Amino acid sequence: ELQAPPDKIAVIGAGIGGTSAAYYLRQKFGKDVKIDLFERGEVGGRLATITLQGQEYEAGGSVIHPLNLHMKRFVKDLGLSTIQSSGGLIGVSNGDTLVFEESSWFIINIIKLIWQYGFQPLRMHMWVEDVLDKFMRIYRYQSHDYAFSSVENLLHSLGGDDFLGMLNRTFLETLQKAGFSKKFLDEMIAPVNRLNYGQSMDINGFVGAVSLAGADSGLWAVEGGNKLVCSKLLQASKSNLISGSVMYIEEKTRTKQTGNPTKMYEVVYQTGSETRSGFYDIVLVATPLNRKMSNITFLNFDPPIEEFHQYYKQIVATFIKGKLNSTSFSSRALDEFGLSTILTTDNSHLFINSIGIVSSVKENNNPQPSTDGAFVWKTFSPETLTNEQLLKLFLSYEYAVKQQWHAYPYYKPPDKCPPIILHDRLYYLNGIECAASAMEMSAIAAHNAALLAYHRWNGHTDMIDQEDLYEKLKTEL
């Protein structure tokens, strides 16, 4: 049995989380509900491009895994096109020398890997595949409309105590326990974490697995920029975009047209120099609740959340068009260098996490140098690069433009995730980032929140936090 649908729903934040939430809310609640989507900056949020000399480059979320089924589905349903993101050759620097260097010959790479690390790369590949296999169960649950009231319940449903337990152990502990050697972890795994999350092996085991998945083959991106998914989802959801910054949310009793007094949320926001507000039956918060990132407060109720305590790590992405100083990484001159991505080890005294040649969002991955042999490179670093540092990395450069991010949570297991249900009909999506931050994670959180809001509105408690879902659904055709 269904209740009358809500009149109005607010979604705060038009990143991939908020726009996909609007899309799924429309699917569940139907055409009559009015959905307002609040955004104080650009639609896309941490999916953003930067335009340099007329070319656009991904400056935030850039690659998508081939098994990220929500992102895949969006691109297909919204009529977008994809480009493959396979890069060129990768090397790993410890600050003095290259501890690993890829060859363009497949067979040489295999021999090198076995010579340096035995069968550990293969075992690691199998470990990540095992985590991904379990992770994929979420798509089956969501296609059957099941929802979870907490991130912990969601992860537990995927693989039980062991799977959820990954949040409580560091990646280092997890992999050491699985028998991987220090050399392999230092030279192969830690550098991938530094590239993807700007953090050491002390991140939790689950985000560690996601980070390694982010180094798999078959990664792709959206032609024209990943942020196009957000603007297309917004359009498809037929939501009303409100350009404004939400300041606070207050619970108030209102008398609806039916004459019944009803508890509603007043969303108060600033647009230009004006303060305005609207009343909503349901509110979804799709931005990290963190003073630096959203600064939203709550009046008349206390959400069970340590508001503003989720610390996000700063990452600076710098785009440099220039000629690399290859001798910063190896003894070889540039014309014999051949690497297009360099990762760094944890103990490296280098001031960057990674550096790599990038293609524009329109190029099908064959970045071309300009006539003088300069490429566009992207570095990730914890701090803004100084001119002196840039001149250490480059023989010469035409421009260096930075984009600063509060990028991802600072992972420090054991971590308890923030709740999804902040109040009666108020939901929070970005708690899922405490497990792992990635586009697909936000899309999963969005689908879950839309289903949860729908089932709670209609009193369908049997669709929430069902135990043994995997076994139950296995028997269904």
Ligand SMILES: Cc1cc2nc3c(=O)[nH]c(=O)nc-3n(C[C@H](O)[C@H](O)[C@H](O)COP(=O)(O)OP(=O)(O)OC[C@H]3O[C@@H](n4cnc5c(N)ncnc54)[C@H](O)[C@@H]3O)c2cc1C
């Ligand atoms: C440099 C970088 C590289 C990354 N690379 C990848 C990658 O390759 N692959 C991948 O899968 N993920 C990647 N990620 C992670 C991915 O980008 C994020 O996990 C994802 O985009 C988060 O989306 P979101 O919608 O949850 O949050 P956001 O994108 O942060 O959206 C929140 C939105 O809310 C708005 N907002 C905040 N406060 C208010 C307010 N008070 N009122 C109104 N609006 C408000 C913000 O302006 C923002 O637009 C990367 C992230 C960064 C920073």
Ligand SMILES: CC(C)=CCC/C(C)=C/CC/C(C)=C/CSC[C@H](N)C(=O)O
């Ligand atoms: C959620 C699952 C199962 C998989 C996602 C895998 C993935 C794409 C991870 C990437 C995560 C991330 C935050 C990357 C940041 S840097 C990305 C990129 N290499 C760049 O150079 O910009």
